[in-house]
Amino acid sequence: MTDPIRIATHVLDAVSAGRPVLALESTILTHGLPRPRNLDVAREAEERVRDEGVVPATIGIVDGVAVVGLDDDELERLAFDDGVVKASVRDLPILAAKRMSAGTTVAATAYLAHRAGIRVFSTGGLGGVHRGASETFDESADLPSLATLPIVLVSAGVKSILDIPLTLERMETLGPTVVGYGTTDYPGFYIADSGFDVEYSVDTPEEVAAVAAGRDALGLQSAVLVANPVPPEDQLPAALHTAILDQALAAADTAGVSGHDITPFLLDYIQRETGGRSLEVNVAVYRGNVTLGARIAAALSGR
Numbered sequence: 001m002t003d004p005i006r007i008a009t010h011v012l013d014a015v016s017a018g019r020p021v022l023a024l025e026s027t028i029l030t031h032g033l034p035r036p037r038n039l040d041v042a043r044e045a046e047e048r049v050r051d052e053g054v055v056p057a058t059i060g061i062v063d064g065v066a067v068v069g070l071d072d073d074e075l076e077r078l079a080f081d082d083g084v085v086k087a088s089v090r091d092l093p094i095l096a097a098k099r100m101s102a103g104t105t106v107a108a109t110a111y112l113a114h115r116a117g118i119r120v121f122s123t124g125g126l127g128g129v130h131r132g133a134s135e136t137f138d139e140s141a142d143l144p145s146l147a148t149l150p151i152v153l154v155s156a157g158v159k160s161i162l163d164i165p166l167t168l169e170r171m172e173t174l175g176p177t178v179v180g181y182g183t184t185d186y187p188g189f190y191i192a193d194s195g196f197d198v199e200y201s202v203d204t205p206e207e208v209a210a211v212a213a214g215r216d217a218l219g220l221q222s223a224v225l226v227a228n229p230v231p232p233e234d235q236l237p238a239a240l241h242t243a244i245l246d247q248a249l250a251a252a253d254t255a256g257v258s259g260h261d262i263t264p265f266l267l268d269y270i271q272r273e274t275g276g277r278s279l280e281v282n283v284a285v286y287r288g289n290v291t292l293g294a295r296i297a298a299a300l301s302g303r
């Protein structure tokens with residue numbers, strides 16, 4: 001069997017030399033953002049990372065091979081090909097056997113990044129516990145995966161489509177280290193403050209690096225989750241957010257969407273019903289997380 005993971009040479013070189021690398025996921029590209037904006041956002045994210053002097057490694061599955069450091073042609077294929085699926089960790093062996101292409105979720109990307117020796121990863125919003133989970137058991141595989149992967153993940157909290165207090169409870173049980181960036185108000189992806197709190201905040205990339213170094217020195221194998229709020233001036237207005245969210249959840253219920261389809265369904269619904277405003281917020285959220293992730297990667301490589 002061919003090697004199911006391919007690490008791009010420039011990524012491998014940087015990791016081996018201890019130079020900073022930032023992992024980026026690809027479900028945001030394949031299932032989170034509309035075409036053709038998805039490709040622009042993915043390219044711009046890599047550019048931002050390079051501007052910080054850090055090597056970007058976007059991760060995704062191309063014809064069954066998990067690629068750590070997709071090249072531009074591969075990014076374009078994943079962005080526009082209708083046959084591209086959404087892959088969590090459990091799907092990786094099937095995709096390898098069937099030689100399928102996929103965008104990788106936070107769970108799958110974190111796993112592959114860790115295998116490649118990358119220590120920091122940025123996404124938009126992390127997956128979590130869905131509303132109604134006490135009936136449906138729908139909890140993103142992102143949570144248990146991150147509980148066992150010693151990386152740093154930067155996100156703008158979890159998406160407000162989720163049950164945020166239940167997600168925070170599950171994080172407490174599963175055990176990743178959670179910090180707010182510059183705040184103890186836990187962010188809600190589209191909104192800077194979800195109304196729920198975390199216990200600790202950190203204020204600089206160096207402080208995040210110190211937390212990650214402490215985790216490593218203690219021999220813990222769990223992620224450090226950095227919750228980085230969208231700048232309040234870029235957030236979705238609160239009234240619009242509440243109204244649209246209720247509609248979106250009702251629409252998902254009526255359409256009977258479940259499993260891995262529900263997150264893309266809700267994000268797409270909200271994008272259409274806000275006339276693209278939520279899309280701009282999603283892009284702003286992602287930009288902020290990419291820049292912070294790159295700075296954390298740089299701070300960690302100096303240790």
Ligand code: PSU
Nearest residue numbers: 027028032105106124125127140260263
């Ligand atoms: N962040 C975004 N857009 C996205 C996602 C994150 O700005 O589409 C994706 C991530 O890949 C995350 C996934 O892992 O949504 C969660 O899906 P699920 O709830 O099915 O685990």
Ligand code: MN
Nearest residue numbers: 138139140259
């Ligand atoms: Mn789910």
